[in-house]
Amino acid sequence: MTRNRADDLRARIGDTDLVLVLGVMIAMYAMFTAFGLLLGLGFGSIVSTLQQITFLTAAYALIVLALNLQWGYAGLLNIGVAGFMAVGVYTMAILTASPDPGPTGVPGFGLPLLVGILGGMLAAALFGGLVALPAIRLRADYLAIVTLAFGEIIRIAVNSQTFQSVSVLGFETGTGGSRGIQGPTNPVRALYYTDPSNPALGRTEIGGVIFDAFGALGVEEPVVVDLTYTLVLLGFVVLFYVLLTRIVKSPFGRVLKAIREDELVAKSLGKHTSRFKIITFMTGCALMGLGGILWQGSQSLVTPDQFDPLLTFYVFIALIIGGSGSNTGGVIGAALFVGLLFQGPVFASRLVSNFAGFESAPNTFPDAVAGLGSLDVQPLVAYSLSEIQSLRFVLVGVVLILVMAKRPQGVLGHRKSPAVGVDPYRRDPDGDETESPTDRGNANEATENDDIFFK
Amino acid sequence: MNIATLLAGGRTRLGSHFFELLVGVGLAVLLFDLLRRLVTDALRVFDLLLFVKEGIVLGLVIGLAGIGLALTYSILHFPNFAHGDYITMGAFAGWVVSYVIAGLGSFDLRDLFLIGVRGDAGGVVVGTSVVQTPVAIVTGLLVAIAFTILATILIDRVIYRPMRDEGVITLLITSVGVALILRYSIAFVWGQETTTLTANSRPQFTAPGIGVQVSTHELTLVACTLVLIAGIHYMIQQTKLGTAMRAMADNPDLAAITGIPTERVVLATWIIAGGATGAAGYLVGLETGILAFNTGWTLLLLIFAAVILGGVGSIYGAIFGGLVIGIVSNVALVWIPSDFTTAAAFLVMIVVLLVKPKGLFEGVTTA
Numbered sequence: 001m002t003r004n005r006a007d008d009l010r011a012r013i014g015d016t017d018l019v020l021v022l023g024v025m026i027a028m029y030a031m032f033t034a035f036g037l038l039l040g041l042g043f044g045s046i047v048s049t050l051q052q053i054t055f056l057t058a059a060y061a062l063i064v065l066a067l068n069l070q071w072g073y074a075g076l077l078n079i080g081v082a083g084f085m086a087v088g089v090y091t092m093a094i095l096t097a098s099p100d101p102g103p104t105g106v107p108g109f110g111l112p113l114l115v116g117i118l119g120g121m122l123a124a125a126l127f128g129g130l131v132a133l134p135a136i137r138l139r140a141d142y143l144a145i146v147t148l149a150f151g152e153i154i155r156i157a158v159n160s161q162t163f164q165s166v167s168v169l170g171f172e173t174g175t176g177g178s179r180g181i182q183g184p185t186n187p188v189r190a191l192y193y194t195d196p197s198n199p200a201l202g203r204t205e206i207g208g209v210i211f212d213a214f215g216a217l218g219v220e221e222p223v224v225v226d227l228t229y230t231l232v233l234l235g236f237v238v239l240f241y242v243l244l245t246r247i248v249k250s251p252f253g254r255v256l257k258a259i260r261e262d263e264l265v266a267k268s269l270g271k272h273t274s275r276f277k278i279i280t281f282m283t284g285c286a287l288m289g290l291g292g293i294l295w296q297g298s299q300s301l302v303t304p305d306q307f308d309p310l311l312t313f314y315v316f317i318a319l320i321i322g323g324s325g326s327n328t329g330g331v332i333g334a335a336l337f338v339g340l341l342f343q344g345p346v347f348a349s350r351l352v353s354n355f356a357g358f359e360s361a362p363n364t365f366p367d368a369v370a371g372l373g374s375l376d377v378q379p380l381v382a383y384s385l386s387e388i389q390s391l392r393f394v395l396v397g398v399v400l401i402l403v404m405a406k407r408p409q410g411v412l413g414h415r416k417s418p419a420v421g422v423d424p425y426r427r428d429p430d431g432d433e434t435e436s437p438t439d440r441g442n443a444n445e446a447t448e449n450d451d452i453f454f455k
Numbered sequence: 456m457n458i459a460t461l462l463a464g465g466r467t468r469l470g471s472h473f474f475e476l477l478v479g480v481g482l483a484v485l486l487f488d489l490l491r492r493l494v495t496d497a498l499r500v501f502d503l504l505l506f507v508k509e510g511i512v513l514g515l516v517i518g519l520a521g522i523g524l525a526l527t528y529s530i531l532h533f534p535n536f537a538h539g540d541y542i543t544m545g546a547f548a549g550w551v552v553s554y555v556i557a558g559l560g561s562f563d564l565r566d567l568f569l570i571g572v573r574g575d576a577g578g579v580v581v582g583t584s585v586v587q588t589p590v591a592i593v594t595g596l597l598v599a600i601a602f603t604i605l606a607t608i609l610i611d612r613v614i615y616r617p618m619r620d621e622g623v624i625t626l627l628i629t630s631v632g633v634a635l636i637l638r639y640s641i642a643f644v645w646g647q648e649t650t651t652l653t654a655n656s657r658p659q660f661t662a663p664g665i666g667v668q669v670s671t672h673e674l675t676l677v678a679c680t681l682v683l684i685a686g687i688h689y690m691i692q693q694t695k696l697g698t699a700m701r702a703m704a705d706n707p708d709l710a711a712i713t714g715i716p717t718e719r720v721v722l723a724t725w726i727i728a729g730g731a732t733g734a735a736g737y738l739v740g741l742e743t744g745i746l747a748f749n750t751g752w753t754l755l756l757l758i759f760a761a762v763i764l765g766g767v768g769s770i771y772g773a774i775f776g777g778l779v780i781g782i783v784s785n786v787a788l789v790w791i792p793s794d795f796t797t798a799a800a801f802l803v804m805i806v807v808l809l810v811k812p813k814g815l816f817e818g819v820t821t822a
Contacts, residue, residue: 135808138812141534141624148756149756149801150801152756157795160794161792365643365645390643392639393638397635397639401629404621404625404632408625
């Protein structure tokens with residue numbers, strides 16, 4: 001009987017998480033479809049917009065989940081995320097680049113993509129270990145600054161002319177410096193084109209059918225290819241989610257949570273906390289490397305600019321909005337960040353300028369406020385819309401402060417996930433009808449670790 | 456059994472001093488190589504002196520900017536990531552005033568307000584420099600100080616004060632939000648281009664004996680920094696307020712119990728820190744001659760490196776750390792290409808943290 005109730009509850013809560021994520025995504029889609037319709041975009045453009053939103057959400061979700069393992073569960077404040085992504089992506093790009101790339105490209109080792117991806121993850125993990133091994137003893141805020149410095153060192157290194165082209169054991173290779181290095185051909189293209197690197201040579205059978213079907217709806221070929229890749233990315237999000245949930249629920253994960261709450265207690269119980277922290281840090285870095293490869297590595301060109309320290313802060317903001325320590329929250333945070341803070345303002349400003357029909361925005365701020373003297377706000381509004389890129393970051397800052405001040409635990413941060421293997425409040429495992437209020441209350445909150453309570 | 460214990464003991468001893476040993480050997484090798492290069496004429500003495508001079512100037516810039524960060528870090532107990540943007544804010548406020556004073560009458564006020572980021576009034580045509588427009592420079596410096604003080608107090612009242620009791624990480628993330636707001640508000644008004652602030656020609660002096668050239672702007676920077684450091688030193692060591700600040704840095708709860716009006720001390724801290732930061736921003740613009748919306752942000756990590764190097768909580772440590780960072784990142788040019796000088800500075804910070812996790816001025820909390 002307990003069993004049934006447990007199953008019901010588990011099913012219900014599992015569904016709630018899925019419903020939450022789906023609900024947020026549907027709301028985003030509805031919003032951007034409305035934007036598209038109001039802007040008078042065609043069906044193809046709207047599909048393309050939704051694809052971009054989904055792609056960015058999935059990409060952010062991957063990195064947010066990896067960061068959640070380090071910060072949300074082990075309390076390790078890593079603000080060198082962009083640096084670890086860069087290590088993974090650059091390693092992958094160098095390993096897979098063709099040894100004979102032509103005059104403009106950077107030569108690589110020409111290894112298969114899978115080897116490149118595994119190599120990138122391994123490199124990111126090793127660099128993570130290199131940073132964590134000595135730095136893990138430091139205070140939380142020092143660790144943060146060390147990782148930030150590390151991220152900058154990586155960016156300086158890939159940007160420098162010194163490593164633009166180097167020879168390793170007789171092999172010519174390099175990072176391409178500020179011009180960047182070419183990424184591998186996206187494998188999903190093989191599904192559609194007989195020669196993935198050159199679409200002009202013809203489509204495969206499946207490609208022809210699918211392109212024709214979507215073409216009839218007004219969706220262009222590149223959008224179809226991007227859509228397919230986005231689906232692959234979503235698959236990886238599910239994989240990351242399952243993997244992290246497994247890690248967190250395991251005895252290993254319980255030690256992590258104990259460390260996060262009170263390291264001294266974990267130590268007193270005989271846990272080798274440093275080792276746990278280093279393993280977690282390296283695992284998180286490997287996942288950041290993989291996430292980076294799936295995201296930035298899928299671009300045709302990999303440049304140092306893609307790994308600006310700001311990227312790290314975006315990932316943090318997404319995680320904070322969702323609530324650190326909650327994997328579902330992380331995914332929702334990624335969706336909210338991309339939809340409301342990253343892409344939303346851009347579309348909103350396009351919409352406003354479309355309908356307001358301003359002639360032309362003033363070029364400078366003084367010109368924009370000059371109209372205020374005669375109570376003419378139109379130049380200022382037009383200027384604001386043309387400078388929406390900057391205002392968007394101001395908005396991000398405001399949201400960040402509001403979240404920290406009003407709800408530091410994030411949207412889903414209220415969830416408790418006790419760091420114990422057996423429910424301390426459980427009285428009788430075999431269907432005792434008397435049920436303590438605490439039991440009930442905990443069961444409702446325990447969504448991350450629901451199966452702990454009902455064995 | 457005895458041997459086993461001995462071995463284990465030896466390993467622990469070696470382990471605890473392993474990094475220090477490694478760093479010591481590394482330093483010795485570098486010093487030896489430097490001497491070898493000087494003796495064999497692979498490196499001219501003049502070049503080395505030039506590196507050191509550039510290093511000292513950069514070090515003082517970082518040190519001056521670090522005073523404010525060290526103060527707020529030790530008394531409010533969180534790393535303020537918005538500090539870099541306080542620097543930028545002070546620089547823009549001060550330089551707008553300098554431009555208006557220097558160029559009023561000959562340029563359009565709107566162009567002067569944009570200080571050359573956009574518009575026609577660039578530093579080269581307005582001709583701002585210590586020698587040509589001293590009044591504009593001094594007024595600009597004072598305005599930079601005053602404006603930054605007011606802005607920091609306002610930000611503290613609205614944002615940090617309600618969160619005074621939150622943990623270090625919460626405040627750290629909040630300060631990232633403040634940083635984004637400040638930086639991109641500046642970008643909104645002035646745009647994201649870099650401007651040349653000062654006139655091209657600067658009188659140079661040749662230092663007697665060593666032949667290294669020093670510009671008037673570098674001299675101004677050094678003089679202002681020394682005056683500010685002396686003033687802050689006096690204030691912290693000799694006044695009642697300074698004693699209260701040191702008490703709060705040491706133990707905020709104990710300070711509150713003994714009747715120190717902690718909120719008033721915090722206010723005083725922001726005033727001093729804001730003033731030093733605004734001055735640093737203005738002087739950085741004067742010395743480097745360029746300014747952009749992210750000038751302070753790019754400096755921030757170096758400033759953190761300096762503050763941590765010196766041991767958080769010590770303003771002398773911050774200045775010393777700044778000098779170390781400045782000199783290291785310039786003298787490093789002897790061995791490594793110029794792209795990597797900043798990386799070398801960060802590496803020094805990481806190495807120091809590993810050897811002495813509490814910084815070089817460990818245990819000295821002079822506020």
